[in-house]
Amino acid sequence: MQIMARTSAVPAFLACLVLLALVLFNAGLVHAAEGGDVDFLSDDFYEEEPETISVYDPLEPMNRAIFTFNDRAYFWVLKPVAKGYAYVLPWEIRGCVNNFFNNLQEPVRFVNCLLQARFSDAGRVLARFLINSTGGVFGLADPATRDLDIPPVEASLGETLGRWGVGDGFYLVMPLFGSTTLRDFSGTVVDALAMTPYYSWSDDFVVNAGIYAEKEVNKISLHLGEYEDLKELSFDPYVSLRNAYFQYRRRMRDEDVFFEGE
Amino acid sequence: MNGESMKRIHPLILALLLTGSLLLVASAAGGTTTSAVPDPTAQMQPFVARITNLLQNEDFRNDPRCERCQQIIDIAKEHFDFREMSKRVLGRQWRKLSPEEKDRFVTLFTRLLQYAYIGKIKDYAGQQVEFTGQRIKGKRAEVKTLLVDRDKTIPVSYIMLLKGDQWMTYDVVVEGVSLVRNYMEQFREILRKEKYAGLVKRLEEKIHQLEQEKMQEMAKPSRAG
Numbered sequence: 001m002q003i004m005a006r007t008s009a010v011p012a013f014l015a016c017l018v019l020l021a022l023v024l025f026n027a028g029l030v031h032a033a034e035g036g037d038v039d040f041l042s043d044d045f046y047e048e049e050p051e052t053i054s055v056y057d058p059l060e061p062m063n064r065a066i067f068t069f070n071d072r073a074y075f076w077v078l079k080p081v082a083k084g085y086a087y088v089l090p091w092e093i094r095g096c097v098n099n100f101f102n103n104l105q106e107p108v109r110f111v112n113c114l115l116q117a118r119f120s121d122a123g124r125v126l127a128r129f130l131i132n133s134t135g136g137v138f139g140l141a142d143p144a145t146r147d148l149d150i151p152p153v154e155a156s157l158g159e160t161l162g163r164w165g166v167g168d169g170f171y172l173v174m175p176l177f178g179s180t181t182l183r184d185f186s187g188t189v190v191d192a193l194a195m196t197p198y199y200s201w202s203d204d205f206v207v208n209a210g211i212y213a214e215k216e217v218n219k220i221s222l223h224l225g226e227y228e229d230l231k232e233l234s235f236d237p238y239v240s241l242r243n244a245y246f247q248y249r250r251r252m253r254d255e256d257v258f259f260e261g262e
Numbered sequence: 263m264n265g266e267s268m269k270r271i272h273p274l275i276l277a278l279l280l281t282g283s284l285l286l287v288a289s290a291a292g293g294t295t296t297s298a299v300p301d302p303t304a305q306m307q308p309f310v311a312r313i314t315n316l317l318q319n320e321d322f323r324n325d326p327r328c329e330r331c332q333q334i335i336d337i338a339k340e341h342f343d344f345r346e347m348s349k350r351v352l353g354r355q356w357r358k359l360s361p362e363e364k365d366r367f368v369t370l371f372t373r374l375l376q377y378a379y380i381g382k383i384k385d386y387a388g389q390q391v392e393f394t395g396q397r398i399k400g401k402r403a404e405v406k407t408l409l410v411d412r413d414k415t416i417p418v419s420y421i422m423l424l425k426g427d428q429w430m431t432y433d434v435v436v437e438g439v440s441l442v443r444n445y446m447e448q449f450r451e452i453l454r455k456e457k458y459a460g461l462v463k464r465l466e467e468k469i470h471q472l473e474q475e476k477m478q479e480m481a482k483p484s485r486a487g
Contacts, residue, residue: 040421040433040435040440041397041402091412232472233378235449235464236448236451239451240444240448242447243443243444243447247440247443248437248439251439252438
């Protein structure tokens with residue numbers, strides 16, 4: 001098997017186990033306030049007595065430092081690069097690149113849907129993958145959404161662990177990656193490792209890093225200006241982004257529940 | 263994927279497509295409408311049309327001083343309840359304020375939002391607003407829309423309260439992120455560390471900063487010219 005042949009996969013796998021163990025251990029200790037469904041029409045949603053901070057963020061000083069680093073990296077390096085990239089490539093092509101990387105991840109989403117017992121979502125992901133890989137020419141286009149009305153489904157290991165009762169642990173800001181939590185980041189690492197058979201176009205670290213960089217720059221080029229807006233309008237961009245991250249994530253995951261349940 | 267397994271999977275895809283679309287139809291039909299109260303979407307549509315018409319007007323967008331920005335603010339005030347917004351954004355602190363302090367805070371918070379969004383007028387490039395559904399629960403309503411841009415679609419929800427026979431928006435939810443909740447968490451931390459006086463000071467500074475940026479923008483030659 002391809003993965004076994006790679007010596008580098010073994011330490012990475014061990015690192016994952018350690019991370020997972022940490023998360024599972026942590027699960028018993030910390031209960032993140034993930035609570036019920038979001039209902040904007042309920043007054044509980046704008047609860048009036050929030051004495052405690054809504055997010056468990058014990059590493060705030062470290063997170064803030066990495067946040068500042070990411071902020072600089074964005075304005076000094078990533079944004080200029082993404083701008084040049086956007087200037088050279090029309091948005092249609094950048095959209096295709098985005099679709100392509102998205103499509104590669106569908107098998108991982110499929111497995112996670114199964115692990116979460118979201119069987120109709122799993123079917124939807126599978127259908128998307130088959131349709132987009134063939135009709136969409138290797139996933140460059142997304143006819144599943146456009147023509148057949150099968151919208152993208154999100155599923156990650158972080159979410160799977162959440163469904164299994166593993167708490168978030170705590171909020172984390174990772175260099176060049178951004179907002180996440182201990183649980184979700186561990187999930188991301190494992191999800192990414194599960195993708196390694198795909199990335200065996202090359203065993204070269206530089207090539208793989210290049211692929212990752214292309215994927216990220218492409219993503220940024222499609223979202224230029226969004227971070228600037230958030231930063232301009234906020235009093236504490238760190239808190240604002242942390243809050244936005246949790247609200248956004250909650251919507252993503254609740255919406256899946258909504259489709260499942262109704 | 264070889265041809266044979268494709269063939270085997272094909273009926274499965276069809277079945278999935280069918281269930282998928284049935285689910286969508288079912289959830290669309292589930293939206294409640296009560297005839298006794300005015301229709302929130304019907305009230306929102308002409309408002310959005312008026313704003314987009316104003317924004318599409320070339321003279322309006324190229325006017326560097328934005329003398330007619332007041333027009334937009336006036337229209338917005340007919341449909342947005344800035345007082346309700348301020349109340350919710352402050353949470354518990356609101357009840358501790360004197361009536362004068364409340365008025366002062368509403369004025370400041372309204373100005374902050376005005377600067378924040380008026381500044382975005384120049385970026386408007388013909389994006390359209392699609393109304394995708396609504397939900398009514400007592401005196402509250404949520405109107406769901408999609409802001410359709412060239413290369414992306416952004417879901418925006420308006421959360422409203424029925425005042426008389428007018429639905430007034432008190433929160434805007436962009437991609438699941440509530441504006442009120444986002445400010446609320448930021449303000450909560452400022453209130454804890456710097457008390458209410460500190461928050462007012464921060465608001466005044468922010469408004470001043472946005473004002474300065476707008477002045478600089480005006481000093482620059484217009485992009486269109």
